Amino acid sequence: MAQPVVHFEIIGNDPQSLREYYTGLFGWEFQTPSPVVQEVSEPGSYGFLDLVTSEDGTGIRGGVGGGPSYKSHAVFYVGVPNVEAALQRAETLGGIRVMGPATSPNGLVVGHFTDPEGTLIGVAGVT
Numbered sequence: 001m002a003q004p005v006v007h008f009e010i011i012g013n014d015p016q017s018l019r020e021y022y023t024g025l026f027g028w029e030f031q032t033p034s035p036v037v038q039e040v041s042e043p044g045s046y047g048f049l050d051l052v053t054s055e056d057g058t059g060i061r062g063g064v065g066g067g068p069s070y071k072s073h074a075v076f077y078v079g080v081p082n083v084e085a086a087l088q089r090a091e092t093l094g095g096i097r098v099m100g101p102a103t104s105p106n107g108l109v110v111g112h113f114t115d116p117e118g119t120l121i122g123v124a125g126v127t
Helices: 015-026 081-094
Strands: 005-012 048-049 061-066 073-077 096-103 110-114 120-125
Touching: 005 015, 005 120, 015 061, 081 096, 081 110, 081 120
Parallel strands: 005 061, 073 120
Antiparallel strands: 005 073, 048 061, 096 110, 110 120
C-alpha cells in the first residue's frame, strides 16, 4: 500500500516573520510554541498549523519554524510505519540520510533524507 504525505514544514531564519507572512497570505493560524525536535527547529520557535481543509475535505497539517542557525527550506513528510526502516530503504535506493530518526516531545519520530537528485524529503511515524 502506498504511503501518504502527512505533514509539511517551512523552516527559515526568522520563524515569527514567516508565520506572519503565511498568515497574511493564506489565513493560516499557528499554535506556537509547538513541540518539535531541535534538529528541525529551535525549541519554542515552531508553530504548528492544524489541519486546514478545502471544501472537499482534503488537506494536510504543517508547521513553520527554524531560527538563526537553520537553513531555509521547505519539506514534506511521508507517513511511514518505521522511520529508521524508511531511512535505511532510502539509502539502499541511492538516497542520503540527512537527519534522524529524532523523537519530538510529543512522541512523533521524524527523519530527513535527500533523493538521488538532492531533493530533501521527510518521513514521519511513531517508531
